Amino acid sequence: MSGACVWTSSAGAWPAQAFGPSEAADLVVVGGGILGLSTALRAVRSGRSVRVIEASDIGTGASGLNGGQVIPGLKYDPETLIERLGVKRGEALARFGAATADAVFDLIEREHLAVPRQRKGWIQAAHTQAAADAAGRRARQWQARGVDARVLSASDIAELTGAKGYVGGWLDPRAGVIDPLAYTRELARLATEAGARIATNTRASRVERRALSRTPSRAAIASGIKWASLIGARSTSDTPSRNESTSPAARRLASRVLPTPPVPTSVTNRDSARCRRSS
Ligand SMILES: Cc1cc2nc3c(=O)[nH]c(=O)nc-3n(C[C@H](O)[C@H](O)[C@H](O)COP(=O)(O)OP(=O)(O)OC[C@H]3O[C@@H](n4cnc5c(N)ncnc54)[C@H](O)[C@@H]3O)c2cc1C
Numbered sequence: 465m466s467g468a469c470v471w472t473s474s475a476g477a478w479p480a481q482a483f484g485p486s487e488a489a490d491l492v493v494v495g496g497g498i499l500g501l502s503t504a505l506r507a508v509r510s511g512r513s514v515r516v517i518e519a520s521d522i523g524t525g526a527s528g529l530n531g532g533q534v535i536p537g538l539k540y541d542p543e544t545l546i547e548r549l550g551v552k553r554g555e556a557l558a559r560f561g562a563a564t565a566d567a568v569f570d571l572i573e574r575e576h577l578a579v580p581r582q583r584k585g586w587i588q589a590a591h592t593q594a595a596a597d598a599a600g601r602r603a604r605q606w607q608a609r610g611v612d613a614r615v616l617s618a619s620d621i622a623e624l625t626g627a628k629g630y631v632g633g634w635l636d637p638r639a640g641v642i643d644p645l646a647y648t649r650e651l652a653r654l655a656t657e658a659g660a661r662i663a664t665n666t667r668a669s670r671v672e673r674r675a676l677s678r679t680p681s682r683a684a685i686a687s688g689i690k691w692a693s694l695i696g697a698r699s700t701s702d703t704p705s706r707n708e709s710t711s712p713a714a715r716r717l718a719s720r721v722l723p724t725p726p727v728p729t730s731v732t733n734r735d736s737a738r739c740r741r742s743s
Contacts, residue, residue, distance in 0.1 A: 470643040481661045489515040491530060493684045496642070496666040497527035501651035503684050504660045514660040519667040522652045528645035535639040536565040542605045562609065565638050571643070577650040583640030587632040589621050596632035596689050603634035612637050 490508045493500045494520030508514040522528070538561040540544070546554030565583075572579050590596035603613040614620075614635040621630040656662055 471522070471528065471643050472530065472644040473528075473643065473649050481699075482663055482666070483515060483661055487515070488516070489513045489522055491515070491684060492517065494671075496518075496648075496652060496662060496664065497520045497525040498648055498651065499527075500647065500684065501655050504662075505651060505658060507684075508655060508658045508660040514655070516652075516655065516660060516662040517666045517668050518662060518664045521646040521664050522662070523645045525603070527648040530644050533586065533639065534568050534583075534642055534646045535636065536563070536564045536605075537561045537636075541602050542609065556733040559608070561609070562638075565640065567645070568642065569640065572647070572722075575650075575654060577647070577654075579646045580643040581640060585635050585637040586639030587624060587633055587635050589616075589625070589627065589630040591630055593631055598631060599634040603636075604634070611633065656677045668728065 486583065490513045491504070491511035493504045493507075493514065493516045496516050500516060500518075501522075502566045504514045504516050538557065540548070542554065542558035545557050549557065569581070569583055572581060588599050588602075589601045600615045606613040614637075615626070616635055618631055621633055622628045622730045624635070648708065652662060
């Protein structure tokens with residue numbers, strides 16, 4: 465297996481511009497990942513002048529290297545959100561989380577983005593009874609909100625994936641997978657075509673507040689954990705995170721390579737293709 469990034473972008477390059485330090489804009493976005501480019505696109509389409517400053521190249525951050533899973537919802541289930549925030553705000557936040565996958569797939573369709581994708585759902589498989597019970601509760605909370613979620617038994621999981629050791633789980637039909645590098649680059653293309661200007665290989669070294677004689681400029685910091693260094697704060701963490709993927713396994717093989725307990729890291733390190741930054 466190769467050690468290269470699995471994502472191969474079908475999106476083309478776009479003409480990145482250089483701009484001088486004295487050039488004013490309504491909004492300067494620091495960081496050309498999905499967050500920064502979505503912000504830039506929304507702002508430029510609402511009539512603002514926008515500049516994006518990217519330290520490296522588009523898609524070299526987490527946005528171009530991630531697992532590509534587009535899974536609606538937030539870390540907390542709807543009922544937990546309601547418990548913590550009350551019915552009105554909790555349901556509003558749950559609705560926002562629920563809409564995220566549609567937002568991505570709808571944008572791809574509407575703008576005809578060259579982003580390889582599949583929308584066939586997502587299975588959260590549980591390896592303990594406690595995890596299976598939690599998966600069942602999660603599925604039922606979404607079912608109560610009109611989602612065609614399925615609670616899965618051990619045999620459902622084995623039938624759907626070939627993996628035999630799981631206790632149960634649930635299937636969220638709203639989810640899918642995209643090529644995140646292509647998506648990030650396509651966002652850059654859309655933002656550029658709408659009038660945003662993007663400077664790559666340009667690192668923001670500090671953010672200053674200044675009195676301005678014309679329309680107030682704004683800065684959006686969308687540069688991940690490194691934002692803290694821009695304002696002199698301590699960076700929050702630098703937790704290493706790795707994503708691995710393999711080609712789809714044949715059914716007989718799947719039942720052997722996805723056992724419970726989890727595959728030892730010595731095996732996954734040897735046999736998995738790793739997604740690395742390419743220079
Ligand atoms: C291994 C891994 C797997 C993941 N899998 C998934 C998944 O399957 N599904 C999912 O939804 N999410 C996943 N995520 C999370 C997802 O990738 C991130 O939430 C998302 O990409 C964050 O986008 P971003 O634009 O904020 O950050 P980034 O894409 O990291 O963009 C930040 C950009 O800022 C630039 N920058 C930094 N400092 C400066 C500076 N001083 N000046 C100028 N530019 C600067 C960087 O070069 C970078 O391009 C995963 C994350 C990781 C790490």
